[in-house]
Amino acid sequence: LNLVELLLRKEGPLQVESLMKYVDTALESSSRAAEMTKQLLTLSRKSELKLAPVDVTLSLKHVLKLCQNSFPKSVELDFHIGEKPLRVQADPLQIEQVMLNLCINASHAMTIMRPERGRHGGVLTVQTEKVDCDRNICARHPDARPGIPYIMIRVSDTGVGMDEETSRQIFDPFFTTKKQEEGTGLGLAIAYGIVEQHGGFIDVYSEPGKGSAFNVYIPALNDISPEQRPGAARANIITGSGKILVIDDENAILHIARGMLEQCGYEALTAPSGPEGIEIYMREHASIDGVLLDLAMPGMSGLELFKYMKEIYPGVKVLLTSGLMENEDIRTAMALGVRGFLQKPYSVEELSLKIKEVLG
Ligand SMILES: Nc1ncnc2c1ncn2[C@@H]1O[C@H](COP(=O)(O)OP(=O)(O)O)[C@@H](O)[C@H]1O
Ligand SMILES: [Mg+2]
Known part of the structure; x- marks a missing residue:
């Protein structure tokens, strides 16, 4: 790992003080140090x-x-x-x-x-x-x-x-x-x-x-690319392709999730309940690349649903979402083979990253 990689990998802004210290000890010439400090600070502003x-x-x-x-x-x-x-x-x-x-x-x-x-x-x-x-x-x-x-x-x-x-x-x-x-x-x-x-x-x-x-x-930004749609200027989304089945009992969430997935380049199928989700999955699993699944639904929980889908196709790739994610649920789901979690409410950036990870 070189210095730049190190700097770029930092999540938040770097501590200016620690940078100064680094530059101080690394260099003798003061004018050179000043120039380098300036340049290093440019690097540390990644988060901006x-x-x-x-x-x-x-x-x-x-x-x-x-x-x-x-x-x-x-x-x-x-x-x-x-x-x-x-x-x-x-x-x-x-x-x-x-x-x-x-x-x-x-x-x-x-x-x-x-x-x-x-x-x-x-x-x-x-x-x-x-x-x-x-x-x-x-x-x-x-x-x-x-x-x-x-x-x-x-x-x-x-x-x-x-x-x-x-x-x-x-x-x-x-x-x-x-x-x-x-x-x-x-x-x-x-x-x-x-x-x-x-x-x-x-x-x-x-x-x-x-x-x-x-x-x-x-x-390049394409004139027809989703990144250019109004409101997406700030979005740092990772695009992908494939068909995603979204199962959630809230219609608003289904609508938003579909919009976000399409913005990321995916095709979205939606199901407003567990049983309907299973039905679609049974029929179309061969063409479905991943499932975005709400953990807490009335009637049949996300985890139960996941077990059924695994029976239909053991390689099913599921990204679990929930507003309230208890550690215990996460552990259980992990043990069962769920590929990832996404806390609600999520941004399009977060979704794009997670779904990419889950699809592998
Ligand atoms: N256009 C170029 N022609 C020849 N050598 C180059 C060119 N660009 C970069 N270099 C070489 O790469 C080195 C590193 O460049 P750079 O990172 O910009 O640092 P600096 O310019 O401060 O030396 C230079 O010192 C030089 O040896
Ligand atoms: Mg140079």
Whole structure:
């Protein structure tokens, strides 16, 4: 586990004090420490991630301005900014930070990283494109999902490039080949963390003496995708597919659960009572991937129902829900083979996560 992973895995916001302490002991140079602290604090703000539809084309325009204002004139900026919006579900500031970190590295690779330093320069090219992940890329990146559209942002330079040994380490926090004042080794670690949080990945190509290309892939927002429906902008839902049977004696819950499941990409069947649930399950279990089951129903309890369904099909995947979940019920259900629990009331995010876990 590297530092960034550690930071990103924390649930809540990190204690600023413990971060400071870490940075203090890890570093001697005070100015370097200050810069790192700033960057580490960016990482620790994970819980404040504000996801909303973001147009990458617009982000790119902002980044271009920043580059024009701060890079040496020897770095020629070749930004291909199209007219079409390229939408992703993202934190807009973080996406800009990823692009900026890559552009700064590209600029360095053509100036201060050259053996003769200074002047030489080169061309910094940025391109964006909506793509599907091809097989080569999917094979290299376990996180890549074939068949879903991604927005790709390519930042390439004609700088010094990297050998294989360097390439292997570039995403490690604090790995840098630059002088103390020029690098912290955190730029790419941070970019990696951000992109990963957005469900994306980074593909790198480089050749010593020729240059480098960093391709950032972030899942695209489709115009017909459920994430874009009004009210879903904040939702951090995990999508899936398959047919889910919802059994609950409250009609309102059935209605809400169906809406949520559809929002997550599932198809939902609903049954307003235990016996009706069993009837549907008996008839259609071959096409039902999972069951969302209310624990407390009049007549036949969720657990009894579960036993019947297990007789119909022993591999039945059940996610139990309840407003009042006693530890004892949970233990009993676990022993019987229920796959998961969800406390009512639940959010679409919670449901999407649990149902994915249960379906395995
Ligand atoms: N475009 C690039 N061309 C050549 N080397 C690069 C490029 N981008 C990153 N690197 C290498 O990766 C290292 C880590 O980059 P980064 O995490 O941004 O830290 P820093 O820029 O502070 O050194 C750099 O020190 C450099 O050796
Ligand atoms: Mg950097």
